[in-house]
Amino acid sequence: MCTAISRSDQVRGAAKGAGGWFPLARCTVGFDHSTHTPDEHAVLIDFANYGIGTDARVGVELDLDSARVLLAQLQEAVDRAEALDSGDD
Amino acid sequence: MPQTWNSFNTGMQLAITAQTIEFTAGGGDPVHAYVARPAGEGRYPAVVALHHMPGWDEFYQELCERLARHGYAVICPDLYCRFGHGTPDDVTAKVRAEGGVADDSVVADSAAALEWLKAQPWCSGKVAVMGTCSGGRHALLAASLVPGFAAVADLWGGNVVMAEDQLTAARPVAPIDYTDRLQVPLLGLFGNDDRSPAPAQVDRHEAALQEHGRDYEFHRYDGAGHGFFYYHTPMYRPEQAMDGWEKLFEFLGRQLGGH
Numbered sequence: 001m002c003t004a005i006s007r008s009d010q011v012r013g014a015a016k017g018a019g020g021w022f023p024l025a026r027c028t029v030g031f032d033h034s035t036h037t038p039d040e041h042a043v044l045i046d047f048a049n050y051g052i053g054t055d056a057r058v059g060v061e062l063d064l065d066s067a068r069v070l071l072a073q074l075q076e077a078v079d080r081a082e083a084l085d086s087g088d089d
Numbered sequence: 090m091p092q093t094w095n096s097f098n099t100g101m102q103l104a105i106t107a108q109t110i111e112f113t114a115g116g117g118d119p120v121h122a123y124v125a126r127p128a129g130e131g132r133y134p135a136v137v138a139l140h141h142m143p144g145w146d147e148f149y150q151e152l153c154e155r156l157a158r159h160g161y162a163v164i165c166p167d168l169y170c171r172f173g174h175g176t177p178d179d180v181t182a183k184v185r186a187e188g189g190v191a192d193d194s195v196v197a198d199s200a201a202a203l204e205w206l207k208a209q210p211w212c213s214g215k216v217a218v219m220g221t222c223s224g225g226r227h228a229l230l231a232a233s234l235v236p237g238f239a240a241v242a243d244l245w246g247g248n249v250v251m252a253e254d255q256l257t258a259a260r261p262v263a264p265i266d267y268t269d270r271l272q273v274p275l276l277g278l279f280g281n282d283d284r285s286p287a288p289a290q291v292d293r294h295e296a297a298l299q300e301h302g303r304d305y306e307f308h309r310y311d312g313a314g315h316g317f318f319y320y321h322t323p324m325y326r327p328e329q330a331m332d333g334w335e336k337l338f339e340f341l342g343r344q345l346g347g348h
Contacts, residue, residue: 002141002142002222002223002226002245002246002247002248002285002286002315003247003285004142004189004223004247004248004255004260006185006186006188006189008185008186008187008188026186028182028185028186030185032142032185033141033142033143033222033316035143035178038323039323040314040315040316040322040323040324044182044185046182046185046186048182048183048186050173050183050186053173053175054172054173054174054175054176054179054180054182054183055175055176055179057179057182057183059178059179059182
């Protein structure tokens with residue numbers, strides 16, 4: 001399968017890659033050919049700053065179940081952070 | 090049993106050359122390409138190989154070398170060259186982040202690669218274009234839009250048939266909509282377990298080819314999905330892959346006068 005499913009957005013933060021920490025510029029999430037998982041396809045997540053170089057990148061490949069776990073974790077963390085901000089937690 | 094694989098005479102002197110070159114690609118841009126060809130004197134039928142979505146990678150280097158060992162001169166342009174350099178997966182991730190390589194860019198690079206080949210003293214002048222995955226789709230686009238190719242091989246190219254909401258600025262036209270412009274013989278290899286292209290999409294493409302009276306042959310494999318030639322992945326299916334290679338060599342031999 002060759003999906004071309006991909007979305008890229010600007011993000012702010014930092015990531016630790018092979019060369020150490022670097023400021024993030026964008027995050028890209030897709031579902032397509034995996035490079036290193038045993039599955040044919042994976043949810044592909046790239047935290048990157050291509051202004052620094054093509055290797056300023058932290059790549060993650062997850063199967064769908066793992067991606068759902070990550071999604072739930074992110075949702076919970078964001079919900080709790082927003083509750084803190086609003087004084088509900 | 091395959092007729093091509095492992096059929097060489099052990100007494101022959103086999104030699105190929107393979108190296109990265111820089112050539113003038115679409116828009117006059119300097120672009121890297123991997124070129125593999127028989128090393129001996131002579132003029133060889135040739136292939137423009139368009140790499141797959143995972144990039145200008147080691148599989149494609151080895152694909153070029155295999156074709157060269159069987160008598161073909163091959164150029165494989167780095168379609169992602171303008172995005173920068175790094176490991177193939179890093180470059181591919183950058184290309185993905187930027188929305189993918191544009192069809193127009195690939196077609197222009199294919200045309201430039203064709204002209205570069207035809208200018209070489211070791212090229213017979215008969216040139217096919219081929220690719221796998223997105224490269225299969227790109228090969229079909231190039232064969233439809235660039236005059237001068239003698240044949241095209243689309244190996245499991247996805248998104249030949251596209252819904253309206255799949256069209257983007259980078260990929261504005263579904264290749265199936267250029268079927269009326271395809272003037273050269275087409276070989277297609279597909280796995281019946283693939284979801285892109287799904288068998289129903291291959292059916293639609295085949296119907297369009299028939300409707301336009303095009304010269305094509307499709308081989309569709311049970312027990313195989315996408316990328317069944319990819320021996321470095323779990324998608325590899327050795328029996329189907331070896332038969333597919335045989336079909337490819339038969340096709341190239343027939344269309345280009347190779348062997």
